[in-house]
Amino acid sequence: MADAVPTGELMALALEQARAEPVFTLNGGHIWGLYLGAQRRGLRMIDTRHEQTAGFAAEGWAKVTRGCGVAAITAGPGVTNAMSAIAAARQNDSPVLFLGGRAPVSRWGMGSLQELNHLPLVASLTKSAATVDTPEAAYEATARAIATARSGRTGPAFLDVPVDVFFGSAVAPDDGGAPAVDRGAGPDPDQVRRVVDLLREARQPAIVAGSTVWWSCAEAELLRLAEAAGAPVVLNGMARGMLPPDHPLFASRARGVALGEADLVLVIGVPLDFRLNFGKPPALPDAARIVYVDVDDFRKHRPAAAALYGDVRAALAALAEAARDLPVRGPWQARVAEASARTQAADAELAAPGGSPVHPARLVAEVERYCDPDAIVVGDGGDFVSFAGRLVHRRRPGLWIDGGPYGCLGSGPGYALAAKLAYPDRQVVLLSGDGAFGFSAMEFDTLVRHRLPVVCVIGNNGIWALEKHPMQRLLGTSILADLAPGTRYDRVVEALGGHGELVERPEDVAPALDRAFRSGLPACVNVLCDPAAEYPRSSVLM
Numbered sequence: 001m002a003d004a005v006p007t008g009e010l011m012a013l014a015l016e017q018a019r020a021e022p023v024f025t026l027n028g029g030h031i032w033g034l035y036l037g038a039q040r041r042g043l044r045m046i047d048t049r050h051e052q053t054a055g056f057a058a059e060g061w062a063k064v065t066r067g068c069g070v071a072a073i074t075a076g077p078g079v080t081n082a083m084s085a086i087a088a089a090r091q092n093d094s095p096v097l098f099l100g101g102r103a104p105v106s107r108w109g110m111g112s113l114q115e116l117n118h119l120p121l122v123a124s125l126t127k128s129a130a131t132v133d134t135p136e137a138a139y140e141a142t143a144r145a146i147a148t149a150r151s152g153r154t155g156p157a158f159l160d161v162p163v164d165v166f167f168g169s170a171v172a173p174d175d176g177g178a179p180a181v182d183r184g185a186g187p188d189p190d191q192v193r194r195v196v197d198l199l200r201e202a203r204q205p206a207i208v209a210g211s212t213v214w215w216s217c218a219e220a221e222l223l224r225l226a227e228a229a230g231a232p233v234v235l236n237g238m239a240r241g242m243l244p245p246d247h248p249l250f251a252s253r254a255r256g257v258a259l260g261e262a263d264l265v266l267v268i269g270v271p272l273d274f275r276l277n278f279g280k281p282p283a284l285p286d287a288a289r290i291v292y293v294d295v296d297d298f299r300k301h302r303p304a305a306a307a308l309y310g311d312v313r314a315a316l317a318a319l320a321e322a323a324r325d326l327p328v329r330g331p332w333q334a335r336v337a338e339a340s341a342r343t344q345a346a347d348a349e350l351a352a353p354g355g356s357p358v359h360p361a362r363l364v365a366e367v368e369r370y371c372d373p374d375a376i377v378v379g380d381g382g383d384f385v386s387f388a389g390r391l392v393h394r395r396r397p398g399l400w401i402d403g404g405p406y407g408c409l410g411s412g413p414g415y416a417l418a419a420k421l422a423y424p425d426r427q428v429v430l431l432s433g434d435g436a437f438g439f440s441a442m443e444f445d446t447l448v449r450h451r452l453p454v455v456c457v458i459g460n461n462g463i464w465a466l467e468k469h470p471m472q473r474l475l476g477t478s479i480l481a482d483l484a485p486g487t488r489y490d491r492v493v494e495a496l497g498g499h500g501e502l503v504e505r506p507e508d509v510a511p512a513l514d515r516a517f518r519s520g521l522p523a524c525v526n527v528l529c530d531p532a533a534e535y536p537r538s539s540v541l542m
Contacts, residue, residue, distance in 0.1 A: 004169035007135040007161065008037030011099070014142035016041050018178050020068040020097060022421065024048060024057040024414075028074020030101020030114065033166025035072075046421065046450060048414070049442045051078045055085025056414030059094045063238060063401050063415070064376065064422045066217060068095045068146050075101035075160070076114030079122070084408045086125045089156040092237075092404040093211055095149040097142075098122070100160035102131060108162075122158045129158040135170035147179035153295045154215045183216070184295050184310030187318045194306040195266075195291050196322045202264035202289075204332045205231040206251065210270025211404075212294055212312055214238035219397050221316035222268065228323040229266075232258040232336040236270045240400045245393035252393070253347070254339035259284055261335075264305075266291045269312055271299030273405055293319070347391055350536075356504045357530040360459045364388045364431070366509040367457055372427050374399065376419040380412025381433025382466025384459035386535040388431045410439025413454075417443070420452040427517065430456040435464050437489055447522035448497040454523075455516045457509075458489055461529040469534040486528060493524035500524040 005013075011034060015021055022044035025031070038045055048054045051073045058069030069089075073082045079100045089096045103115035123129045128148045132141050138161070145157040199205055207229070213222050219242040226233045226243065232251035233243050243250040251258035259265060260281075265288050272279035279302045284290070289305040293315050297307070308315040351365035364387050371377065377392055379385035379402035394400050401419065403411045416430040437458055447454055468481035490500030499519035503512045509527060516523035 002171045005172045006033060006037060006169045007132070007138045007166050008033035008035070009040050010037070010135065010139040010170060010172060011142045011161075012037035012041040012043055013172060014139050014146065015043060015070060018068060018143065018146045020070050020146055022046050022061070023070045023072050024054040024061070024418075025072040026051050026054055026074070026078065028078050028101055030075040030078075030103070030163045031072050031099070031166070033161070033163070034099060046417070048446045050440065051081035052085050052410065053414040053440055053443050053446070055082040055096070055098065056088070056411040057418045058096045058098075059085060059089045059092065060401060060415035060418030061422060062094045062096055063092075064398055064419050066215065068097055068149050069418070070097050070099065072099045073101070074114070075103055075163075076116045078114075079116070079118045079160070083121065083125070085411075086122060086156050086158070088404060088406040088408050088411060090125045091406040093154045093215055094156065095154040095215070096156045097145050097149055098126070098156055098158045100158065101166075102160040102162045104164040105133070105162045106164050118158070118160050125156065126158045127155045132159055132161045132165060135165060135168035138170065139173055143179045147181060151182035152184055153212070153298060183313070186311055187308050187315040191306050191308050192315075192318045192322050195308065195319055196326070198264055198289060198291060198305055199229050199231070199323055199326055203329065204262050205229060205264040205266070205329070206234065206258045206262035207231045207266045207268060208234045208236060208259060208270055208276065209239040209242060209268045211237035211239060212269025213242065214397055216269065216295075216312035218313035218316050221313055221320055224320035225316050225323060228320050229326055230329045230333060231266065232333065234258055236275060237404060239269065239397065241394035241397040244395040248333065248337065251336050251340060253343040254336050256282070257339040258336045261285070262288050264289045264291065266293060267300070268293040268316070272301045273299055275405065351391060354506055357461070357528045358504070358506050358509070359533050360384050360387045360461070360529045361391060361533070362506045363457070363459055363509060363527050363529060364391045366506055367429060367431065367513065368392050370510050370513045371429060375427035375429055376401065376423060378402070378412050378416045378419065378428065378430045380409060380415070380430060381436040381459065382409075382464065383469070383535045384433040384465070384529070385431060386466070386537065409436040412436060413440045413443035413447070416454040416456075417447060417450070417452055420454050428454045430454055432456055432458050433465070434458055434460040434462065434483060434487065434489065441489070441492055442496075444493050444496045444498050444522050444524070452522060453517070453520050455513065455525065456493070456523065457513070457525045458527060459529045460487065460489065460526055461531040461533070462486065463531050465531070465534070485531075488526065490524045490526035493522065498522040498524065500526065503527045
């Protein structure tokens, strides 16, 4: 008869077989059983200073690797501290397994330390949420949760384990392996033909593509479809970089024309949320016909002329193959290209100002010029990251990470930590607003302890700019929208063992970045920015 194995090791075995590591965590007694199991299986564990960062690091790992991220969090406050990261993973479709501790079964309801029934709290934010009640259930529950996180519309799953169950044991399964991932149904041939007919009839077709294309590993198929259809492409979320900015069909700079004047829009792997004005004008014209290609009909508010729901990669491949004989649309492509050129010129003008304090657009442009082509850029902030999102265009996907539609500040250090772990030979640059920096500044201790030389560039304007400027425009005043000017965040990072310096002029940004990277330490380049510089948005994002 086979020997019994502790619960934590059974769960670690399931993680190992699914290649779901490292485990991001913060030490808590309720999850020591998992630590012992992970150590026995040789899984890497990375400890942070806050459970929220452990969750964001796990999500960051999922974003840069397209595997399943793992966060282990202790009972009670460990779980509630991670709620924002769980919610972000849900809205970003990030496959993450959150493993929680739980008060012991033997004393449940008696008021044990950190006793809390987590499942009602997390159920609405996860694809599945369950308690592992016995050691015998541990391996299967973990493998099933990973498969759930990675199947269909990807997203977070949650398991908690009572501390006394963690220290029980059961016989390991005879055989196992990576859990099966369900990508959804294959494309309906009738719908494929319908979409191609719509493309053939359209005079001004366009594509908007989002994060589901990334999670489906379908960037090559998207490019083939765009080129076959001759349709300009606007990229959203983790789809950034799927067309390089010099591709003739790249239209992210000209979305107002490419989408706003289209007569047919293929909405591929992106919800009709606030970023697309909920599918209404001026983002998408009322008269435009809509085609959906996605894993399901989540947030598809407008009626569809055709829809392909299921395996996104297979659907795009089928569409690309069927669309090979479509007509060339030179005038439409030229119109979008002209609009893109105008925006590019306007962006260059926006990023041109010199002097001190530094304009945030100029700072972003200096960072973009300095970075290697394969650098991973992480955005964490409000107005400052809005400038970055407008000006930073990567040549390949997976090289830009931001908080996504949930908009949770403080995610950047966790994302950057994961990116540097996954790609230690690449530059990892964290673009942070000064407000966002305050949420997770102590994670520079984490970066120092784990020797992860991330370089953080702070756009330090001393205000909550995303709130202050709109409040002034809409209300005629600003309330609780100011921070202390000129705060020396660089000295905070120095005190934690990293490299830091203050920059006050745009011409000093590149030399400071060079010194930061050459230091070999986690670093902070703290740039004093102009508080009067407002991001030129046309509406409040709500």
